[in-house]
Amino acid sequence: MVSKNQIKLITGLQQKKYRKQHKLFIAEGIKVVQELLNSNFELQELYTTQTVFQGVTTAKIIPVTDAELKKISALTNPNSCLGVFKMPETKQVTEKGLIVALDDVRDPGNLGTIIRLCDWFGIENLVCSEQSVDLYNPKVVQATMGSIARVNVVYTDLENYITNTRLPVFGTFMDGENVYTQKLPQEGIIVMGNEANGISDAIAQKVTQKIAIPRFGKVQETESLNVATATAILLSEFCRNLNGR
Amino acid sequence: MVSKNQIKLITGLQQKKYRKQHKLFIAEGIKVVQELLNSNFELQELYTTQTVFQGVTTAKIIPVTDAELKKISALTNPNSCLGVFKMPETKQVTEKGLIVALDDVRDPGNLGTIIRLCDWFGIENLVCSEQSVDLYNPKVVQATMGSIARVNVVYTDLENYITNTRLPVFGTFMDGENVYTQKLPQEGIIVMGNEANGISDAIAQKVTQKIAIPRFGKVQETESLNVATATAILLSEFCRNLNGR
Numbered sequence: 001m002v003s004k005n006q007i008k009l010i011t012g013l014q015q016k017k018y019r020k021q022h023k024l025f026i027a028e029g030i031k032v033v034q035e036l037l038n039s040n041f042e043l044q045e046l047y048t049t050q051t052v053f054q055g056v057t058t059a060k061i062i063p064v065t066d067a068e069l070k071k072i073s074a075l076t077n078p079n080s081c082l083g084v085f086k087m088p089e090t091k092q093v094t095e096k097g098l099i100v101a102l103d104d105v106r107d108p109g110n111l112g113t114i115i116r117l118c119d120w121f122g123i124e125n126l127v128c129s130e131q132s133v134d135l136y137n138p139k140v141v142q143a144t145m146g147s148i149a150r151v152n153v154v155y156t157d158l159e160n161y162i163t164n165t166r167l168p169v170f171g172t173f174m175d176g177e178n179v180y181t182q183k184l185p186q187e188g189i190i191v192m193g194n195e196a197n198g199i200s201d202a203i204a205q206k207v208t209q210k211i212a213i214p215r216f217g218k219v220q221e222t223e224s225l226n227v228a229t230a231t232a233i234l235l236s237e238f239c240r241n242l243n244g245r
Numbered sequence: 246m247v248s249k250n251q252i253k254l255i256t257g258l259q260q261k262k263y264r265k266q267h268k269l270f271i272a273e274g275i276k277v278v279q280e281l282l283n284s285n286f287e288l289q290e291l292y293t294t295q296t297v298f299q300g301v302t303t304a305k306i307i308p309v310t311d312a313e314l315k316k317i318s319a320l321t322n323p324n325s326c327l328g329v330f331k332m333p334e335t336k337q338v339t340e341k342g343l344i345v346a347l348d349d350v351r352d353p354g355n356l357g358t359i360i361r362l363c364d365w366f367g368i369e370n371l372v373c374s375e376q377s378v379d380l381y382n383p384k385v386v387q388a389t390m391g392s393i394a395r396v397n398v399v400y401t402d403l404e405n406y407i408t409n410t411r412l413p414v415f416g417t418f419m420d421g422e423n424v425y426t427q428k429l430p431q432e433g434i435i436v437m438g439n440e441a442n443g444i445s446d447a448i449a450q451k452v453t454q455k456i457a458i459p460r461f462g463k464v465q466e467t468e469s470l471n472v473a474t475a476t477a478i479l480l481s482e483f484c485r486n487l488n489g490r
Contacts, residue, residue, distance in 0.1 A: 109354070113471055120470055122461035150462070180485040216367035216484050217395070225365055225477075226358055232474040233481040239461050240425040240482075 002047065002068045010047075010072040010084060016134045023087045025136035027148075029079035035146025041085045047072060048081035074138035087136060091152050093125045095167060097187055098238055101127040103158055103203050104194040105227055108133050112143020113228040114192070119147035121235040126151055127189070129158035162206040165189060169208045171199050172230060176212035184238050192227050192234075247292065247313045255292075255317040255329060261379045268332045270381035272393075274324035280391025286330045292317060293326035319383035332381060336397050338370045340412060342432055343483055346372040348403055348448045349439040350472055353378050357388020358473040359437070364392035366480040371396055372434075374403035407451040410434060414453045416444050417475060421457035429483050437472050437479075 012018035013026050024044060027033050037043060037055050046056055047064045069078045093099065100123055105111055111133050118126050133140060135153045144151075162169055171191040172179075191207060193199035199207070213225065213233050225233070257263035258271050269289060272278050282288060282300050291301055292309045314323045338344065345368055350356055356378050363371050378385060380398045389396075407414055416436040417424075436452060438444035444452070458470065458478050470478070 113474060116471065117474060119462050120460055122463060213481070215365055216487060217364050218367060226361065229358060229362055229474060229477040232470075232477040236458070236478040236481055237485075242461060 002062065002064055002072060007071050010082070011074075013084070014074050014138055016137070019087070019134070019136050024084050025087055025141065026074065026082055026084055026138055027141045028073060028075055028082045028138070029142070030081060032142060032144070032146050032148075033081055033083040035149050036083065036085055039149035041088060041149060044084040044086055046081060046083045050080055053081070075142070090154055093127055093152070093154050093156075093161075095165065097125075098123050098235075099125045099127060099167070099189045100231065100235075101158060101162065101169075101189050101191045102129060102132050103191055103199050104129050104131045104197075105192065106131075106133050107195055107227075108137045108139035109143050110195065110226070110228045111135070111137075112140045112145075112148075114231050115140075115144045115151050115153065116147040117228070117232055117235055118151045119144075121239045123235065124152055126153045127158065127161055128153060128155045130155055159202050159206065162189065162191070162203060169206055170211055170234075171204065171207035171209075172212055172234070173199070173204070173207075173210045174212060176210035178214050179211045179234065179237050180214065182209075182211060184241075186238075186242065188238075190231075190234055190238065192231050195227055198224070247307070247309055247317060252316050255327070256319075258329070259319050259383055261382070264332070264379070264381050269329055270332055270386065271319065271327055271329055271383055272386045273318060273320055273327045273383070274387070275326060277387060277389070277391050277393075278326055278328040280394050281328065281330055284394035286333060286394060289329040289331055291326060291328045295325055298326070320387070335399055338372055338397070338399050338401075338406075340410065341369075343368050343480075344370045344372060344412070344434045345476065345480075346403060346407065346434050346436045347374060347377050348436055348444050349374050349376045349442075350437065351376075351378050352440055352472075353382045353384035354388050355440065355471070355473045356380070356382075357385045357390075357393075359476050360385075360389045360396050360398065361392040362473070362477055362480055363396045364389075366484045368480065369397055371398045372403065372406055373398060373400045375400055404447050404451065407434065407436070407448060414451055415456055415479075416449065416452035416454075417457055417479070418444070418449070418452075418455045419457060421455035423459050424456045424479065424482050425459065427454075427456060429486075431483075431487065433483075435476075435479055435483065437476050440472055443469070 019025050027036050043060055045062055046060055047062050072082055100118055168188040170188055264270050272281050288305055290307055291305055292307045345363055413433040415433055
């Protein structure tokens with residue numbers, strides 16, 4: 001049974017201001033919820049149409065009907081459960097290994113996909129400019145497919161962060177050096193730009209190595225790559241010479 | 246001015262059965278519409294809130310208000326124009342170079358992104374199983390960002406196609422060979438599987454070279470990569486030794 005107040009609270013968490021106020025966020029579906037439960041995220045309540053849930057004390061389980069789940073879900077087709085989790089304290093970025101930095105990436109699907117990519121490629125730190133889409137946006141949480149539990153995502157003044165790092169800073173530009181022919185280090189910051197505008201001028205000035213993913217298509221009109229697929233290609237290039245598991 | 250019949254026809258084109266019946270599809274936004282106009286796609290009608298449109302005879306332009314555009318648009322936030330285009334005749338696949346084959350990819354965003362990737366990497370042919378999402382689904386057309394005009398997409402019985410090809414057939418599997426250490430040919434078919442189930446058993450049996458994108462993350466739980474980002478990484482690997490432009 002879900003009360004009107006609970007519905008109001010949970011649907012409110014679809015908005016950043018209420019997430020910030022309550023320090024809570026939602027995650028949906030067994031896969032994502034289970035990954036968060038297996039990690040250090042602290043569960044507040046679990047709304048589920050199922051009876052048993054591995055590793056959750058019954059006191060935190062609130063049985064709901066499909067109709068009730070639909071009322072609190074952010075999904076068009078709700079899955080069988082919705083977890084309300086506490087937002088953890090933000091950790092610091094460790095200046096070690098490869099770090100991905102996002103300069104105002106706005107699309108939740110893109111951020112979620114990039115977090116999933118970081119997880120795959122063993123990137124532990126993702127630094128986002130303050131204007132980037134919020135990590136706890138329900139669409140971001142869903143798109144990470146649980147990888148949100150394993151990547152440290154920090155929001156900060158990106159220009160300031162990039163200015164003060166001791167690591168080399170890579171960014172993709174039309175006139176950059178062919179990434180396939182570069183010797184790429186095992187430490188560095190890879191900056192990815194906004195969907196419409198790319199890397200901002202202020203950040204571009206701090207990039208120490210301009211790189212480019214060459215275009216192989218014959219026609220010049222080909223749009224730029226989507227930011228998530230470009231991240232996939234760059235991480236693959238930076239990591240391909242490391243020892244895979 | 247848009248009549249009720251026009252609204253009915255155009256919104257009907259959001260469904261595959263009406264697209265098939267009328268042999269028409271819609272594309273929205275200046276960027277996508279302009280790319281289709283610059284290519285071989287034949288425009289039926291262009292609904293636009295603007296007055297002038299490069300390369301379109303005025304007879305085909307139907308001025309509309311923002312409110313009218315909203316009624317016919319498939320987008321939540323309609324752009325300034327919607328073009329109704331004729332579906333071209335399907336071309337044959339030329340057995341040449343690299344070909345991407347999709348084994349029941351269902352998500353429109355993924356198909357659109359993969360078409361955009363094919364365009365970037367100069368892949369001319371994309372073969373889709375008959376259960377794959379329809380190319381002319383409005384969400385696919387939008388996600389291609391115009392690349393739909395430059396990639397030949399063919400729907401066919403994929404098992405039959407793969408059985409009869411003379412080209413090597415690559416597919417990604419957990420137990421495949423590390424793609425980063427393989428010598429990859431300049432000709433071949435790269436099969437990408439369904440979002441939830443990967444490559445089907447029937448197709449898996451026809452794959453001549455099983456490959457894998459190594460996982461670098463420390464934690465084993467990391468989900469598989471999204472099909473579009475996996476395609477990005479594979480196309481990058483197959484193409485990185487070719488001469489980029």
